[in-house]
Every structure is written in C-alpha cells, then in structure tokens.
Amino acid sequence: xRRVTLVICCMLALAPAALARELTPAEKRIFPYDSQLPACxxxxxxxKIASYFAEKESKFWQSDLRIAEYEKMRPLAWRPxxxxxxxxxxxxxQVVTTDGARRKIDYSVREDLAVIGVSWGVEWCVHGxxxxxxxxxxxRMARP
Numbered sequence: 001x002r003r004v005t006l007v008i009c010c011m012l013a014l015a016p017a018a019l020a021r022e023l024t025p026a027e028k029r030i031f032p033y034d035s036q037l038p039a040c041x042x043x044x045x046x047x048k049i050a051s052y053f054a055e056k057e058s059k060f061w062q063s064d065l066r067i068a069e070y071e072k073m074r075p076l077a078w079r080p081x082x083x084x085x086x087x088x089x090x091x092x093x094q095v096v097t098t099d100g101a102r103r104k105i106d107y108s109v110r111e112d113l114a115v116i117g118v119s120w121g122v123e124w125c126v127h128g129x130x131x132x133x134x135x136x137x138x139x140r141m142a143r144p
Contacts, residue, residue: 038120060131
C-alpha cells in the first residue's frame with residue numbers, strides 16, 4: 001500500500017512538469033509576428049467593422065441596418081492568453097445603429113488573420129444582433 005501511495009505522490013508531483021511547454025514568443029518564431037496592431041478606436045478598424053456589419057445585415061438578413069456611430073471604445077485585453085499566441089487586441093464599446101438603438105459591441109483586432117493572412121483582421125459581435133448565434137451566449141465568444 002505504501003508503494004502505491006508513493007507512486008501516486010510521485011505522479012502528482014511530476015504532472016505539472018509533464019504539462020509544461022516551452023514558450024516561444026510570437027515575435028521570435030520562424031515566421032514571426034510583429035505585434036503592430038491598430039488601436040481599438042482606430043478609424044480603419046471601425047470602418048472595417050461597419051462595412052462587414054452592413055454587408056452581413058444586407059446579404060444574410062435582408063436588412064438595411066447600419067452602424068451610424070461609435071461611442072466609448074476602449075481596450076479590454078492585450079494578448080490575454082500569453083506571448084506565444086497570435087497577437088490579439090480585445091475591445092468593447094457601444095454603437096448606435098440606424099434604427100436609433102444603442103447596443104454594446106465586442107470585437108478583436110488580430111494580427112495576420114485577415115482574409116488570406118496578409119494583414120490584421122477583425123472579429124466582432126453586436127449584442128442583440130448575433131442572429132446566427134456565432135458568438136453566443138450574449139457575445140461572450142467575442143471576448144477574451
């Protein structure tokens with residue numbers, strides 16, 4: 001019985017070491033990232049979100065809803081999962097849509113994750129308008 005206890009104790013002591021992995025910052029990989037992402041309130045980011053939002057509403061939901069203005073844009077997190085992951089900036093704020101409603105928006109700016117990986121990309125979710133439930137529950141999957 002003592003041997004079994006000793007073996008179990010040794011396994012528990014060595015388990016964290018077995019699960020540990022080497023951390024290579026994304027900037028030091030063979031194909032490195034440069035971590036140069038636009039800010040949350042950058043005009044290019046907000047225009048890209050507005051364009052994608054209008055396209056999605058028109059194409060999939062036959063709606064003429066658009067983002068009219070942005071308010072209180074602020075960062076939530078920068079690289080929340082560590083240095084060895086693709087650099088991401090998570091942001092939140094409010095949008096006013098053309099129907100006059102004020103809604104919360106969560107989005108991320110991600111390095112080299114545009115259409116073919118050439119530039120930065122965005123993922124976004126407007127609360128109450130995630131009609132295909134891609135980021136459910138309540139846009140939680142768009143946040144870190």
